[in-house]
Amino acid sequence: MLKNILLVVLIFPITFVAALRDSSKTDSFDQHGVLPLTSEEVSQYLRQAQDNLLQSVDALLSIPDHQKTSENILRRWNHLNSELLGNFSVLTFLTQTEFPSKGYAAQAIAELQAFIFKVLVQNGKLSHFLMTCSKEMILQDTSLTPYERHEIQHLLDSYENIKDRLTKEEQRTISQLKEINAKHDSNPFIYLESATPSKATLQDNTPKQLTILTLNTCFVPGNFPYLYGGVIQPWQKRVLPLAKKILETHADVICLQEVHEEEASLALYEALKNEYTYFYGAMGPRVLGFSLNTLGRPSGLFVASKYPIENPQFTRFAETGFPMNYGFFDFTITDGTTALGHIYTTHMQSLNWDQFAQIRALQLEQILEKMHEDLDRTIPFFLCGDLNIPYGSKEPAEALVCKHFHNDYNKDQSEINKNNRTCTDYFTNWFFSSTKDPESIDPNFQIIDYALLLRSLPFSPETLVCQEYDIKTVLVPMNDLSKPESAVSDHHALLTTIQPKHL
Structure with a gap:
């Protein structure tokens, strides 16, 4: 089982790996003192990760009875999950480089997997503790939210992996x-509502x-946003700008x-709740459950709306991988009484290799x-997000986009440049560059973010899809290549206007 756990951990473009190889020739690579670059540092990093895991488990098992609330237990358990993901992210990152620690990092991953399996999966005391806590939460805590019930159900499901020891x-x-928990509402997302009146309350x-x-x-977790996108500041310092x-x-x-x-979602709520x-x-x-296959982050999707939302649903992709539970979130937007449109937002599989193109x-x-299941011929159906489909790649997913969607932003793009790109590797390559010379840094401009209006379905004649609306999409800059230190993201935003054709 262990050999299948980390098939894919981190996704890096080829140009980024090349930049890492170049940077390995310098002593200035690890500017933040986070990455273990020698065999001794890898060994120390592994020991620290193991010690932290033992301490986290001991702290969880030592929670006093009066502090065994659902929020406290689930928060600590999820924090443990996040720490382990951070450890695997760093070690797997090193295996993508040519640093001397590359081979030691691969060995450390295997050792950490075996250690986690022993300390978590095979820990009878821990499984009994969480079973007892789950029982108390389900039978006694009437304040459990649908999101907390989903978490508990996910944990209970994982006991199937250790049933031979029960x-x-x-x-x-x-x-x-x-069975008892399933009788209550359970959602794989948190829902918050601010005091700001929605647009549905307006007279017109x-x-x-x-x-x-x-x-x-x-907004990747921990202190590693620069590993993913070259964005230097952690999300906590970028959320307000x-x-x-x-x-x-x-x-x-x-x-x-x-x-x-979850903390990032709450921070965005606080920053946006007045509007x-x-x-x-x-x-x-x-x-995290009693299988290392459960180790992973949520999808990372977040939605805020000025109009009421009906029938919100998160669907996990059948084809997805560690460390992120890729999926899509869809909902109907209304004016309070009438449906205005159906929106789907997603973050699809990364990496430009053939096997990942097929997954996309x-x-x-x-x-x-799902669009076919939801089809309403009276309203527009809209898909947006980081689809990770390189524009112009001619991969199978791009063919589906061209065939079934109206793509206003890309309809006139003949080439990808710094003015129309939605994403770039410039900040990552700049961060790991020893010279910081803009002329020597490969920006690898990309268009991988999309705003699409459904025009047809592969399961129905085109006439069955609403054709009465059109879209206009513009780029909203979120970074400046000349100021990499102040980038709030390595992506730009896309702003789309949907309106009836007759307007």
Whole structure:
């Protein structure tokens, strides 16, 4: 089982790996003192990770009875999950480089996997503790939120992986708890509502147009945003300037990606709550269970809206991988009484290798299948997000985009440059450059973010899809190549206006 756990951990473009190889020739690479660059440092890093895991487990098992609240237990358990992901991220990052520690990092990954399996998966005391806590939460805590119930259900499901070590009575208890918990509402996302009146309360609340903003925020966990996108500041220091740029667009609906931590969703809520009413975040499964295959982050999707949202659903992709539970979130936007449109937002599989291009095609096909299930011929259907489909790549997913969607932003793009790119590796390569010479840094400009209006479905004649609307999409800059230290994200945003054709 262990050999299948970390098939894919971190995704890096080829140009980024090349930059790492160049940077390995200098002594200035690890500017933040985070990465272990020698065999001794890797060994020390591994020991520290193991010690931290033991301390976290001991702290969890030592929680006094009066502090065994659902919030306290789940927060500590999820924090442990986040720490382990950080460890694997750093070690796997090193295996993508040519540093002397590369081979030691690969060995450390295997040792850490085995250690986690022993300390977590095979720990009878821990499994009994969490079973007892789950029982108390389900039977006694009437304040459990739908999101907390989803987390508990996800944890209970994972006991299936260790059922051969459970007594018959424990197996019956798990089954009973799952049955009781399943009778309550359970959502794989948090929902927040601000005191700001929604646009549905206005006297003339039926809009002639709807504006939607999509943006990959690079709000990756921990202190490693520069490993993913070359963005130097952690998300905690970027949330306010990013929110300011969002507010300046006055978009009706905001669809964000890479908002992985619940704390990041809450911080965005605080920054946007005076302008937006309805918020959804922390989407997708994130609870570590009794299998290393459960180790992973939520999807990172986040939505804020000025208009009411109906029938919100998160769907995990059938084809997804560690460390992120890729999926899509869809909902109907309304003026309080009438549907205005159906929106789908997603973050699809990264990496430009053939096997991952095929996964993207399967993921997009899954979204199209859901669109077919939801089809309403009277309203526009809209898809946005970081689809990770390189514009001009001619990969299978791009063929699906061209065939079934209207792509206003890309319709006139003949080439990708610094003015129309939605993403760049410039900041990553700049960060790891020893000279910081702009002329020597490969920017690798890309268009991988999309705002798409559904025009047809592969399952129905084109006439079955609403054709009465059109879109206009513009770029909203979120960074400046001349100021890499102040980039709020490595992506730009796309702002789309949907309106009836006759206007």
